[in-house]
Amino acid sequence: MTRDTQRPDPGPLLALNFGFARARVLGTAVELGVFTELAGGPRPAGTLASALGCDTVALTRLLDALADLGLVTGDDDSGRRLTALAEEYLVPGRPGHLGEHFTEVLEQWDNWGRLTDAVRTGVRGNRLGPPRERDLHPGMFAGAHPLAAPMAEAVVAELGLRPAGRVLDYTAGSGEWGIALAADPAAEVTAHDTPGLLAVARRHAVQAGVADRFAFVPGDFGPRQPFADGSFDTVVMAHAGRFAGPEETARMIAACARMLRDGGTFVYADIMRADPGGPPLPRAMLDLSLLVNTRHGGLRDPADCRTAMEQSGLLPKQTVTRGLVTALTGQRR
The missing domain is CATH 3.40.50.150 (Vaccinia Virus protein VP39)
Structure with a gap:
C-alpha cells in the first residue's frame, strides 16, 4: 500500500489522454449552433433540441458536458444558459467571437491523427500551404x-x-x-x-x-x-x-x-x-x-x-x- 500512495497523481495524464474529447465537444456545439441558440435566452434541453433538430436525450448529455467545461450553466427547470465565457467568445456576431478560429483548428483533426506516421517518416501535412x-x-x-x-x-x-x-x-x-x-x-x-x-x-x-x-x-x-x-x-x-x-x-x-x-x-x-x-x-x-x-x-x-x-x-x-x-x-x- 505504501508504494501505491507514493506514486505521482496520474490525474494530469488522464486529463491529457481525454483532451481530444473535450475539443470535440466544443466543436460539435459550434457546429450544431448551440451557442447561437442559447444567446437568445435560457432554454430547457427539450426546447433547444427541437430548435436545433437534435435528439433530446443526446443533446442533454452534450449540454451536461458543456457545463463540465464551464460553457453552459443552469438546468431544465431554470433553462440552460451560456456562461460569461461562452457569451463573450462563442456567439456569432459578438465582438469577441472566436468560433471561426476554433472551427478552423478542429478541421486539423485528421492531420493530427497522422502524427505518428509524420514523426516516423518526416512526411509533412499540406493542409496549410503558400x-x-x-x-x-x-x-x-x-x-x-x-x-x-x-x-x-x-x-x-x-x-x-x-x-x-x-x-x-x-x-x-x-x-x-x-x-x-x-x-x-x-x-x-x-x-x-x-x-x-x-x-x-x-x-x-x-x-x-x-x-x-x-x-x-x-x-x-x-x-x-x-x-x-x-x-x-x-x-x-x-x-x-x-x-x-x-x-x-x-x-x-x-x-x-x-x-x-x-x-x-x-x-x-x-x-x-x-x-x-x-x-x-x-x-x-x-x-x-x-x-x-x-x-x-x-x-x-x-x-x-x-x-x-x-x-x-x-x-x-x-x-x-x-x-x-x-x-x-x-x-x-
Whole structure:
C-alpha cells in the first residue's frame, strides 16, 4: 500500500489522454449552433433540441458536458444558459467571437491523427500551404481578431511606432496591425492580402472607426511586387512566416524591404522560438502543429529572422515579446 500512495497523481495524464474529447465537444456545439441558440435566452434541453433538430436525450448529455467545461450553466427547470465565457467568445456576431478560429483548428483533426506516421517518416501535412492560399482558411488567418488586436496595439505602443506615416500592412489578416497604427489620425494605411481576408480587415477597420485612413489592395503574394520601391514609411509583415517556410519568408521580407523608403521601419511579427532565457510557453505544440498541417512551416528563431532582414538591406533594431508574439523591427539602410 505504501508504494501505491507514493506514486505521482496520474490525474494530469488522464486529463491529457481525454483532451481530444473535450475539443470535440466544443466543436460539435459550434457546429450544431448551440451557442447561437442559447444567446437568445435560457432554454430547457427539450426546447433547444427541437430548435436545433437534435435528439433530446443526446443533446442533454452534450449540454451536461458543456457545463463540465464551464460553457453552459443552469438546468431544465431554470433553462440552460451560456456562461460569461461562452457569451463573450462563442456567439456569432459578438465582438469577441472566436468560433471561426476554433472551427478552423478542429478541421486539423485528421492531420493530427497522422502524427505518428509524420514523426516516423518526416512526411509533412499540406493542409496549410503558400500565402496565396490564405483565403482558403479565413478562420486561421483572420479569425482570432479579439485576441490579436489587443496584442498588436500593445506592441505598437511599446515599440513607439506611431506616427507611422504611409503604412503597408502586407499580410493584413484581420487588420489588427494596420488598425493599431491608424490610431494616428495622420496615418495612411494600405491593407494588402488575399481578397477574402481583406473583407475581414475592412469590416474590423469600419468597426474601429478608422476605415477612412485605409486603402484595401488585394494580392496573391506572387513574385511580382505589389507596390513600387520606396512607397512606404512603415511596412508590417505579421503571422505569415511560420506558415510559409524559410525560403518563402525570406522572399517576402525582401519584397517588404524594397517597398520601404530609406530610413523606413519594417515590423516582422510572428510566433517564434523563444530567445535564450525567454519563457517557452506552448511553442513546441505550435511547432508540431506546423509539422502536421503545413508543407514548409515551422517556428523560426528570431536570430534567423534578423539575418533574413540584414540580407534584405535592413538594419535590425528593436525586439519585443508579448506572450507568444515576438515583433522585430528593422530600418531600411
